Amino acid sequence: MTNPVFDRIQKEIDNNDVSLFMKGTADMPLCGFSAMVVQVLSQLGVPFSTVNVLEDDDIRQGIKDFTNWPTIPQLYVKGEFIGGCDIVREMYETGELQDFFEEKGLLRAA
Amino acid sequence: MAMEAAEIEKLIKEGIPDAVVEIEDLRGDGDHYAAYVASPSFKGKTRVQQHQMVFDALQGKMGNELHALALQTGVKED
Numbered sequence: 001m002t003n004p005v006f007d008r009i010q011k012e013i014d015n016n017d018v019s020l021f022m023k024g025t026a027d028m029p030l031c032g033f034s035a036m037v038v039q040v041l042s043q044l045g046v047p048f049s050t051v052n053v054l055e056d057d058d059i060r061q062g063i064k065d066f067t068n069w070p071t072i073p074q075l076y077v078k079g080e081f082i083g084g085c086d087i088v089r090e091m092y093e094t095g096e097l098q099d100f101f102e103e104k105g106l107l108r109a110a
Numbered sequence: 111m112a113m114e115a116a117e118i119e120k121l122i123k124e125g126i127p128d129a130v131v132e133i134e135d136l137r138g139d140g141d142h143y144a145a146y147v148a149s150p151s152f153k154g155k156t157r158v159q160q161h162q163m164v165f166d167a168l169q170g171k172m173g174n175e176l177h178a179l180a181l182q183t184g185v186k187e188d
Contacts (some may be wrong), residue, residue: 033178069158070165070173086181087157 005062033085112140125167148186
Protein backbone atom coordinates (compact mmCIF):
# COMPACT_ATOMS: atom_id res chain seq x y z
CA MET A 1 0.00 0.00 0.00
CA THR A 2 1.85 3.15 -1.09
CA ASN A 3 1.63 6.35 0.93
CA PRO A 4 0.15 9.12 -1.24
CA VAL A 5 1.86 11.84 0.82
CA PHE A 6 5.24 10.10 0.48
CA ASP A 7 4.60 9.82 -3.27
CA ARG A 8 4.00 13.57 -3.48
CA ILE A 9 7.16 14.25 -1.49
CA GLN A 10 9.18 11.85 -3.62
CA LYS A 11 7.92 13.53 -6.79
CA GLU A 12 8.88 16.97 -5.45
CA ILE A 13 12.45 15.93 -4.59
CA ASP A 14 12.84 13.98 -7.85
CA ASN A 15 11.65 16.90 -9.98
CA ASN A 16 13.78 19.57 -8.32
CA ASP A 17 17.55 19.44 -7.94
CA VAL A 18 17.38 21.53 -4.76
CA SER A 19 14.16 21.34 -2.78
CA LEU A 20 13.57 23.09 0.53
CA PHE A 21 10.62 22.14 2.71
CA MET A 22 10.16 25.20 4.88
CA LYS A 23 7.76 27.36 6.86
CA GLY A 24 6.70 30.18 4.56
CA THR A 25 8.28 31.00 1.20
CA ALA A 26 11.71 32.13 0.03
CA ASP A 27 10.43 35.69 -0.18
CA MET A 28 8.57 35.44 3.15
CA PRO A 29 10.13 32.86 5.48
CA LEU A 30 7.97 32.48 8.59
CA CYS A 31 10.54 30.90 10.89
CA GLY A 32 14.12 31.84 11.75
CA PHE A 33 15.49 28.41 10.92
CA SER A 34 13.82 28.36 7.51
CA ALA A 35 15.05 31.90 6.85
CA MET A 36 18.61 30.83 7.68
CA VAL A 37 18.61 28.07 5.05
CA VAL A 38 17.05 30.39 2.44
CA GLN A 39 19.81 32.92 3.19
CA VAL A 40 22.57 30.32 2.83
CA LEU A 41 21.23 29.06 -0.50
CA SER A 42 20.77 32.61 -1.79
CA GLN A 43 24.28 33.62 -0.77
CA LEU A 44 25.71 30.60 -2.58
CA GLY A 45 23.59 31.51 -5.60
CA VAL A 46 22.07 28.04 -5.89
CA PRO A 47 18.62 28.00 -7.51
CA PHE A 48 16.13 26.13 -5.33
CA SER A 49 12.43 25.36 -5.12
CA THR A 50 10.45 25.58 -1.89
CA VAL A 51 7.43 23.86 -0.38
CA ASN A 52 5.54 25.82 2.26
CA VAL A 53 4.59 23.15 4.80
CA LEU A 54 2.30 25.62 6.57
CA GLU A 55 -0.06 25.37 3.61
CA ASP A 56 -0.33 21.59 3.77
CA ASP A 57 -0.63 19.67 7.07
CA ASP A 58 -0.21 16.32 5.33
CA ILE A 59 3.17 17.42 3.97
CA ARG A 60 4.10 19.10 7.27
CA GLN A 61 3.75 15.81 9.15
CA GLY A 62 4.55 13.53 6.24
CA ILE A 63 7.97 15.05 5.60
CA LYS A 64 8.99 14.31 9.20
CA ASP A 65 8.01 10.67 8.82
CA PHE A 66 9.52 10.48 5.32
CA THR A 67 13.03 11.02 6.65
CA ASN A 68 12.57 10.28 10.36
CA TRP A 69 13.53 13.91 11.00
CA PRO A 70 11.35 15.79 13.51
CA THR A 71 11.79 19.39 12.42
CA ILE A 72 11.35 21.84 9.58
CA PRO A 73 13.17 23.10 7.44
CA GLN A 74 14.48 20.13 5.50
CA LEU A 75 16.84 20.44 2.54
CA TYR A 76 17.02 17.88 -0.30
CA VAL A 77 19.57 17.89 -3.10
CA LYS A 78 19.02 15.53 -6.04
CA GLY A 79 16.65 13.48 -3.94
CA GLU A 80 19.04 13.14 -0.99
CA PHE A 81 18.19 14.52 2.44
CA ILE A 82 21.01 16.87 3.46
CA GLY A 83 19.77 18.09 6.81
CA GLY A 84 17.96 20.76 8.73
CA CYS A 85 19.12 24.25 9.67
CA ASP A 86 21.97 23.16 11.95
CA ILE A 87 23.61 20.82 9.48
CA VAL A 88 23.17 23.19 6.51
CA ARG A 89 24.70 26.05 8.52
CA GLU A 90 27.58 23.86 9.77
CA MET A 91 28.33 22.65 6.22
CA TYR A 92 28.13 26.24 4.94
CA GLU A 93 30.52 27.56 7.58
CA THR A 94 33.07 24.83 6.85
CA GLY A 95 32.80 25.34 3.06
CA GLU A 96 31.52 21.77 2.66
CA LEU A 97 28.16 22.95 1.27
CA GLN A 98 29.80 24.91 -1.55
CA ASP A 99 31.98 21.92 -2.46
CA PHE A 100 28.95 19.66 -2.30
CA PHE A 101 26.93 21.80 -4.71
CA GLU A 102 29.90 22.04 -7.06
CA GLU A 103 30.31 18.26 -7.01
CA LYS A 104 26.62 17.92 -7.86
CA GLY A 105 27.09 20.33 -10.75
CA LEU A 106 24.70 22.83 -9.23
CA LEU A 107 27.26 25.55 -8.69
CA ARG A 108 30.13 26.69 -10.89
CA ALA A 109 33.48 26.43 -9.08
CA ALA A 110 34.42 29.87 -7.73
CA MET B 111 5.33 23.20 27.47
CA ALA B 112 9.07 23.46 27.84
CA MET B 113 11.97 21.35 29.07
CA GLU B 114 14.75 21.76 31.59
CA ALA B 115 18.36 21.57 30.40
CA ALA B 116 19.05 18.84 32.94
CA GLU B 117 16.19 16.74 31.58
CA ILE B 118 17.51 17.07 28.02
CA GLU B 119 20.98 16.04 29.15
CA LYS B 120 19.59 13.09 31.13
CA LEU B 121 17.59 11.77 28.16
CA ILE B 122 20.52 12.07 25.77
CA LYS B 123 22.85 10.27 28.19
CA GLU B 124 20.29 7.52 28.75
CA GLY B 125 19.96 7.05 25.00
CA ILE B 126 23.68 7.43 24.25
CA PRO B 127 25.43 6.27 27.45
CA ASP B 128 28.97 7.18 26.38
CA ALA B 129 28.04 10.69 25.20
CA VAL B 130 29.52 13.95 26.43
CA VAL B 131 26.70 16.51 26.51
CA GLU B 132 26.94 20.29 26.83
CA ILE B 133 23.67 22.25 26.91
CA GLU B 134 23.30 26.01 26.64
CA ASP B 135 20.03 27.77 27.37
CA LEU B 136 19.85 30.37 24.61
CA ARG B 137 16.92 32.43 25.83
CA GLY B 138 16.05 31.25 29.32
CA ASP B 139 12.54 30.31 28.21
CA GLY B 140 13.04 26.56 28.38
CA ASP B 141 12.34 26.34 24.68
CA HIS B 142 15.53 27.39 22.90
CA TYR B 143 18.67 25.46 23.63
CA ALA B 144 21.97 24.75 21.95
CA ALA B 145 23.55 21.35 22.58
CA TYR B 146 26.89 19.83 21.71
CA VAL B 147 26.91 16.04 21.87
CA ALA B 148 30.03 13.97 21.29
CA SER B 149 30.29 10.20 21.43
CA PRO B 150 32.50 7.40 20.13
CA SER B 151 29.38 5.74 18.77
CA PHE B 152 29.04 8.55 16.22
CA LYS B 153 32.18 7.33 14.48
CA GLY B 154 31.58 6.54 10.79
CA LYS B 155 28.07 8.02 10.87
CA THR B 156 26.92 10.99 8.80
CA ARG B 157 25.84 14.18 10.57
CA VAL B 158 22.22 13.30 9.75
CA GLN B 159 22.61 9.90 11.40
CA GLN B 160 24.34 11.41 14.42
CA HIS B 161 21.55 13.96 14.86
CA GLN B 162 18.92 11.22 14.43
CA MET B 163 20.55 9.27 17.26
CA VAL B 164 20.16 12.31 19.50
CA PHE B 165 16.55 12.81 18.39
CA ASP B 166 15.81 9.16 19.12
CA ALA B 167 17.32 9.59 22.60
CA LEU B 168 14.96 12.53 23.12
CA GLN B 169 12.05 10.12 22.60
CA GLY B 170 9.92 12.23 20.29
CA LYS B 171 10.27 15.43 22.34
CA MET B 172 12.23 17.13 19.56
CA GLY B 173 9.90 19.33 17.56
CA ASN B 174 7.22 18.94 20.26
CA GLU B 175 7.94 19.97 23.86
CA LEU B 176 11.37 20.95 22.65
CA HIS B 177 10.76 23.55 19.98
CA ALA B 178 14.32 24.55 19.17
CA LEU B 179 17.53 22.68 19.86
CA ALA B 180 20.51 23.95 17.89
CA LEU B 181 22.45 20.72 17.71
CA GLN B 182 26.08 20.08 16.96
CA THR B 183 27.59 16.61 17.14
CA GLY B 184 31.10 15.27 17.06
CA VAL B 185 32.99 12.03 17.43
CA LYS B 186 34.55 11.67 20.86
CA GLU B 187 37.56 9.37 20.83
CA ASP B 188 37.36 6.43 23.29
